[in-house]
Structure formats: C-alpha cells, structure tokens
Amino acid sequence: MTKKERALEVIKRLKKEYPDSTCTLDYDEAWKLLISVRLAAQCTDERVNKIVPRLYEKYPTPADIAKAPVEDIEAIVAPCGLGHSKARDIKKCMTMLIEEFDGKVPDDMDALLSLPGVGRKSANLILGDIFHKPAIVTDTHCIRLSNRIGLVKGEKDPYKVEMALKKIVPPEEGNDLCHHLVDHGRAVCSARTAPKCDICCLNDVCMKKI
Numbered sequence: 001m002t003k004k005e006r007a008l009e010v011i012k013r014l015k016k017e018y019p020d021s022t023c024t025l026d027y028d029e030a031w032k033l034l035i036s037v038r039l040a041a042q043c044t045d046e047r048v049n050k051i052v053p054r055l056y057e058k059y060p061t062p063a064d065i066a067k068a069p070v071e072d073i074e075a076i077v078a079p080c081g082l083g084h085s086k087a088r089d090i091k092k093c094m095t096m097l098i099e100e101f102d103g104k105v106p107d108d109m110d111a112l113l114s115l116p117g118v119g120r121k122s123a124n125l126i127l128g129d130i131f132h133k134p135a136i137v138t139d140t141h142c143i144r145l146s147n148r149i150g151l152v153k154g155e156k157d158p159y160k161v162e163m164a165l166k167k168i169v170p171p172e173e174g175n176d177l178c179h180h181l182v183d184h185g186r187a188v189c190s191a192r193t194a195p196k197c198d199i200c201c202l203n204d205v206c207m208k209k210i
C-alpha cells in the first residue's frame with residue numbers, strides 16, 4: 001500500500017466513524033475563531049469556550065476589543081493561561097483587522113500570518129473552517145496519528161508534516177481529515193493511554209508506529 005492509498009483509505013474510514021467531526025471551538029463569526037485559536041494555545045478548547053462569552057459580553061465587536069485596555073482583556077482571558085501575551089495579541093490582532101483589513105478576517109495564508117498571535121496552524125484552521133479552502137491543521141493529534149498510521153515517517157515538525165500530508169491528501173479532504181484525526185486521537189489513539197488498536201477502525205491499514 002502506498003502512502004497515498006493509505007491516506008485515502010484512512011479518510012474514507014474516519015469519515016464513516018466520525019460523521020459529525022467539526023471544530024471544537026465555539027464561534028459564530030470568523031473574528032471570534034481568530035480569538036479562540038489564540039486562547040487555545042496550551043489550553044483546552046472546552047475552557048476557551050467557557051471564557052469567551054464573558055469577553056464578547058463586555059466587548060461585542062472587534063473594534064470594542066481593539067479599544068479595550070489590555071489589562072481588562074487579560075483579566076477575562078487569564079484562566080486560559082499566558083493571559084498577558086494572549087491579551088496583548090488579541091488586542092493587536094483586532095486593531096490590525098480594523099486598520100488594515102476593513103474589519104474582515106483575510107482569506108489568504110500570508111495575510112493571516114501577518115496578524116499578531118496567528119501561526120500557521122491557526123491560519124490553516126481559519127482557511128479550512130471559515131473559507132473552505134484547502135488546509136492541513138497540524139496539531140498534536142494530527143502529528144501523532146500521521147506518524148503512527150504511517151502517513152508520514154518519523155516527522156514531528158508541524159510544517160514538514162503539513163507539506164508531507166499535502167502530497168498524499170486530496171486538497172478538498174485535508175480540513176475534514178484533521179478534525180477526524182482529533183476525534184480519533186481523543187477516542188481511540190490517545191497520547192496519554194495505550195492506543196486501543198483492538199477496537200480501532202484503522203487496525204488493518206495502520207502501520208502502528210507507536
């Protein structure tokens with residue numbers, strides 16, 4: 001089986017196993033996803049989802065957040081950890097959105113990467129989930145599972161994993177595959193416990209590089 005054949009089979013099976021996979025960060029507008037991905041660094045999505053309503057209650061628009069004292073933002077987002085740097089990035093990011101992008105989240109990688117606090121992983125999430133463009137989000141689950149399954153070989157660097165997966169995953173499938181890998185990583189192939197290969201839908205196609 002080639003890596004591409006394995007990737008296609010994995011995509012097919014995970015789609016069937018997790019038909020409702022989606023981003024686990026709550027948002028109803030693109031700029032809110034920008035804020036949530038920044039807050040999610042070294043924090044759980046669950047906690048971020050609990051914290052952000054307080055922020056939007058006090059500051060309902062990007063312009064409000066851009067004008068807010070950074071100390072106020074920090075007081076609200078502190079439970080997500082790294083409160084000072086996250087508050088600073090969020091304020092700067094919303095300011096730049098207003099001043100340089102007419103208040104709208106841009107839909108290309110370079111523009112997204114120019115925003116404070118936005119890295120490649122976050123930019124890919126925005127491109128895929130908001131704009132439905134080809135995107136590979138190389139988070140910890142994606143990197144771990146891609147290696148274990150045998151889609152990449154001994155590669156831990158997020159950018160290199162992204163480039164390797166781009167060669168074997170059809171562009172229109174990348175975004176959903178990453179959501180599926182998150183669900184599969186949490187349910188069956190965890191980093192914290194031994195992988196449950198005996199009940200795994202990928203058992204006979206996975207190289208089990210554990």
Ligand code: SF4
Binds near residue numbers: 145208
């Ligand atoms: S077969 Fe095992 S190692 Fe492979 S994806 Fe499933 S649980 Fe993980």
